[in-house]
Amino acid sequence: MSDELPQGWITAPLAKIAEARMGETILAKQLTPTGIPVFSAGAENNPWGFLENPRKPLGKGTVVVSARGSIGFPKIPKAERFASTQTTIALRFPDEELAAYGCLWLKTVNWSALTKGGAIPMLTVGDINEIEVPLAPLAEQRRILAKLEKLLGQVDACQQRLAKIPILLKRFRQSVLAAACSGRLTADWREENDCTEDADALLDRMKLERRERWAIENGNRKYREADPVADEELPTVPETWRWTNFDHCAWEITVGHVGPMKDRYVEKGVTFLRCQNVRPLKFDTDGLVHIPTDFHKQLSKSELLGGEILVVRSGANTGDCCVFPRNLGSANCSDLVITRPLSGLLPEYGALYVNSPAGQALLTLNQTGIAQPHFNIGAMRVKAFPLPPLAEQQEIVRRVEGLFALADQLEVRLAKAQSRVSGITPSLLARAFRGALVPQDPNDEPASELLARIRGEKTNQTQRGASGIYQASQRRRRKNLAGADISTLV
Numbered sequence: 001m002s003d004e005l006p007q008g009w010i011t012a013p014l015a016k017i018a019e020a021r022m023g024e025t026i027l028a029k030q031l032t033p034t035g036i037p038v039f040s041a042g043a044e045n046n047p048w049g050f051l052e053n054p055r056k057p058l059g060k061g062t063v064v065v066s067a068r069g070s071i072g073f074p075k076i077p078k079a080e081r082f083a084s085t086q087t088t089i090a091l092r093f094p095d096e097e098l099a100a101y102g103c104l105w106l107k108t109v110n111w112s113a114l115t116k117g118g119a120i121p122m123l124t125v126g127d128i129n130e131i132e133v134p135l136a137p138l139a140e141q142r143r144i145l146a147k148l149e150k151l152l153g154q155v156d157a158c159q160q161r162l163a164k165i166p167i168l169l170k171r172f173r174q175s176v177l178a179a180a181c182s183g184r185l186t187a188d189w190r191e192e193n194d195c196t197e198d199a200d201a202l203l204d205r206m207k208l209e210r211r212e213r214w215a216i217e218n219g220n221r222k223y224r225e226a227d228p229v230a231d232e233e234l235p236t237v238p239e240t241w242r243w244t245n246f247d248h249c250a251w252e253i254t255v256g257h258v259g260p261m262k263d264r265y266v267e268k269g270v271t272f273l274r275c276q277n278v279r280p281l282k283f284d285t286d287g288l289v290h291i292p293t294d295f296h297k298q299l300s301k302s303e304l305l306g307g308e309i310l311v312v313r314s315g316a317n318t319g320d321c322c323v324f325p326r327n328l329g330s331a332n333c334s335d336l337v338i339t340r341p342l343s344g345l346l347p348e349y350g351a352l353y354v355n356s357p358a359g360q361a362l363l364t365l366n367q368t369g370i371a372q373p374h375f376n377i378g379a380m381r382v383k384a385f386p387l388p389p390l391a392e393q394q395e396i397v398r399r400v401e402g403l404f405a406l407a408d409q410l411e412v413r414l415a416k417a418q419s420r421v422s423g424i425t426p427s428l429l430a431r432a433f434r435g436a437l438v439p440q441d442p443n444d445e446p447a448s449e450l451l452a453r454i455r456g457e458k459t460n461q462t463q464r465g466a467s468g469i470y471q472a473s474q475r476r477r478r479k480n481l482a483g484a485d486i487s488t489l490v
Helices: 096-106 125-129 138-180 187-192 199-218 293-298 347-355 357-365 377-382 390-422 424-432 447-482
Strands: 010-013 019-022 036-039 049-051 062-066 072-075 081-084 088-092 132-135 242-245 250-255 270-273 289-291 309-312 321-323 331-333 336-341 384-387
Touching: 010 447, 019 125, 062 096, 072 096, 088 096, 088 125, 096 132, 096 138, 096 424, 132 447, 138 347, 138 357, 138 390, 138 424, 187 390, 199 242, 199 250, 199 384, 250 377, 270 293, 309 347, 321 347, 336 347, 336 377, 347 357, 347 384, 347 390, 390 424
Parallel strands: 036 081, 270 331
Antiparallel strands: 010 132, 019 088, 036 049, 062 072, 062 088, 242 384, 250 336, 270 289, 309 321, 309 336
């Protein structure tokens, strides 16, 4: 590697540049609310906790490297004094400049090639001491650090700006849904189009259709009237819209299978949905499972044929809602609230409202359970939502899908941009440590002189340390002699 380096550069084992030592053993119960910050293994730059009196305090010019589990992640803690745990290796450099240079170089190391151990990767002091570091002349190191500080600062600023975009896209989608379900999104459409059937007429038609469907599904059983719309303050909607609830607009609201599913799944059979397959306005095929045909027939009340509005009723993603696709054939499900809409309610519009800010707020109000959120059928029946005329429902769905498709395209472009930006830092570091980032100056003192000074300083420190130990032992000896019985010394 030395032959490939520019003139004046050398390579040297890390042990000749820095002193490596394992962090001290610190238990969680020893941590205090304030004191000296303590850093542990991992990529985080924040302290693990604080300690009043660490046995091995560290200071400026020290780089901390994770040595257990997540290996690597070199960092220079931003603290005058700090400590590191037994899951780290502390590298003490002669000064802060060399520590900054060494820390950046360590970011280029392939740590997986150095680690030992089975289940938990480990890094030893011996491993890290053998790493060969390309050492530039001191003056060039300073130019490299200045250049990298500027360029990496720009990269970091770019990453921070890109990181804000997903938040903006989420707000954009929520704003689109809010506008869609309040009538603002299609205000221009209403001015240009006369509805032949407003929401009042639509509800009257669905009332008759609901009775007819009841007779088909339930025979001579007494008809159950739709639950009244929940009594709550509701915002104003356009003249042709009406506030209603899903019980008025569906011929059935039921729930998927509730019960143990262990040993029920088979490799081939009827498609079976779980909570993870229902995402906001998206049916997710990842993790789809299957059940035997005979078991599917036993669960006839939760059979899905396509076009049903599905809402997750419990768990971490309670309230997520989508429409079951019409092209997947017969299926079944567990732990989902199933709404089978009448012809006057476009299921895609119903799902838009459930996922909108107003819909999610009502879902939250109607959740039961504390440890685990839970949404029940009764809440879905009385859930108030604004019903537009059918033609406007179709226009709303068309516009929302178009705007969401635009957001999806932006997310794809964002992912590509983030990938490109994340590749800039390794590229800059690679250029820096092969001498291609800043120009060389033949008048710079060669790195070999710097290494010689470091070696000399280490020798001096060793000698001073040995001298200090000898002097301390002599002081102890004189003290012992002064208090001893002279007869025992003859």
